Amino acid sequence: MVKVLCVLYSGGKHAQEQPRLLGTIENKLGLEQYMKDNGHEFVVTDDKEGPNSVFAKEIVDAEVVITTPFHPGYLTKEIMATAKKLKLCITAGIGSDHIDLDAANEHKLTVAEVTGSNVVSVAEHVIMTILILVRNYNVGHEQVYRSKAWDVAAVAKDSYDLEGKVVGTIGAGRIGYRVLERLLPFNCKELLYYDYQDLPAEAAKKVGARRIEDIKEFLGACDVVTVNAPLHAGTKDLINEETIKYMKDGAWLINTARGAICNAEAVRKAVDSGKLRGYGGDVWNVQPAPADHPWREMSGPGGRGNAMTPHVSGTSIDAQERYAAGTKAIFDNWLAGKPQKPEDLITESGSYATKAYGNRVAQNQEAKK
Numbered sequence: 001m002v003k004v005l006c007v008l009y010s011g012g013k014h015a016q017e018q019p020r021l022l023g024t025i026e027n028k029l030g031l032e033q034y035m036k037d038n039g040h041e042f043v044v045t046d047d048k049e050g051p052n053s054v055f056a057k058e059i060v061d062a063e064v065v066i067t068t069p070f071h072p073g074y075l076t077k078e079i080m081a082t083a084k085k086l087k088l089c090i091t092a093g094i095g096s097d098h099i100d101l102d103a104a105n106e107h108k109l110t111v112a113e114v115t116g117s118n119v120v121s122v123a124e125h126v127i128m129t130i131l132i133l134v135r136n137y138n139v140g141h142e143q144v145y146r147s148k149a150w151d152v153a154a155v156a157k158d159s160y161d162l163e164g165k166v167v168g169t170i171g172a173g174r175i176g177y178r179v180l181e182r183l184l185p186f187n188c189k190e191l192l193y194y195d196y197q198d199l200p201a202e203a204a205k206k207v208g209a210r211r212i213e214d215i216k217e218f219l220g221a222c223d224v225v226t227v228n229a230p231l232h233a234g235t236k237d238l239i240n241e242e243t244i245k246y247m248k249d250g251a252w253l254i255n256t257a258r259g260a261i262c263n264a265e266a267v268r269k270a271v272d273s274g275k276l277r278g279y280g281g282d283v284w285n286v287q288p289a290p291a292d293h294p295w296r297e298m299s300g301p302g303g304r305g306n307a308m309t310p311h312v313s314g315t316s317i318d319a320q321e322r323y324a325a326g327t328k329a330i331f332d333n334w335l336a337g338k339p340q341k342p343e344d345l346i347t348e349s350g351s352y353a354t355k356a357y358g359n360r361v362a363q364n365q366e367a368k369k
């Protein structure tokens with residue numbers, strides 16, 4: 001019998017209206033009955049900020065923490081130091097950067113995520129966002145829906161075809177590759193990727209993607225850049241005032257990976273000035289994003305270029321069902337002492353179990369020499 005602390009977002013009336021909205025404090029990943037039947041203490045909260053939050057108070061004797069990237073319970077080094085009984089951190093979704101992974105290794109915590117659970121959901125959101133920006137969709141929609149106006153030229157002057165453009169992904173893992181696959185029918189001029197790992201030859205051939213190893217060369221070659229890499233020391237602020245200069249004038253930038261990979265002020269300036277024709281995505285460097293976050297207000301000439309949403313791409317109803325089931329599977333494996341699926345493991349027994357967070361497996365091996 002263990003204590004499980006779970007941080008989810010509040011669903012309010014939406015959780016009543018849609019029982020399949022599992023990632024909410026009301027619907028509790030569908031785990032409430034299961035936890036009760038098995039005698040576990042199951043504390044579910046959305047109150048996660050500051051020393052007086054339920055999260056900070058309840059973690060001190062929890063053995064398992066379940067968090068989601070959508071409403072992240074930030075497991076900092078300091079919080080971890082108070083969590084004397086903690087053994088397992090499950091990310092209900094993908095992306096465990098809200099956990100201080102180096103500290104998790106120091107404490108020998110297992111960090112596992114539900115790998116693959118929402119990769120299709122995000123890839124679809126990426127394709128949608130690319131089209132919204134490239135077609136200048138928002139400006140047209142705003143015209144007819146909010147302003148009750150009709151000005152075809154104002155929309156068309158910044159509306160392009162995706163066909164014939166060069167599109168590149170930073171990170172060609174599960175999501176990045178699915179984005180490339182979905183771009184194939186659009187007949188882009190070229191598909192590129194920037195990653196420190198090569199795609200398997202067969203996979204690269206299938207989508208006809210070319211790897212560029214130099215970030216400046218990569219950024220300079222793309223009309224559309226989509227970011228699909230995890231947030232870690234090597235990707236934080238990767239897109240900043242300096243690197244944006246290497247991008248083509250009028251390029252589009254899409255980031256559904258993590259907000260902090262792109263510098264918020266630098267992006268705002270680039271969109272406002274027209275250097276970038278648009279920026280879109282659903283991830284923010286702080287979540288929930290404050291009302292005065294620069295990405296809420298930014299917009300280029302003619303109101304173009306803002307395709308932001310709250311963090312929703314990976315939390316479609318279908319995705320929620322997959323990551324809820326995956327969370328239970330990870331918890332069950334842990335309880336039964338069974339090995340986790342290798343692809344779900346981020347850290348285990350004091351070291352990184354994945355190459356995706358800055359190739360730290362190599363760093364671990366180096367450190368052990």
Ligand code: NAI
Nearest residue numbers: 094095171172173174175195229230234256257313314356
């Ligand atoms: P993955 O592990 O399959 O692929 C990540 C790829 O990024 C790997 O190929 C890795 O080598 C590459 N990479 C790592 N560091 C890099 C760097 N410095 N430069 C270039 N490439 C680098 O992960 P997956 O499933 O594709 O997810 C990627 C990220 O997307 C997650 O870590 C998460 O942050 C984000 N995500 C966002 C969601 C949302 O709802 N917006 C939902 C799911 C994931």
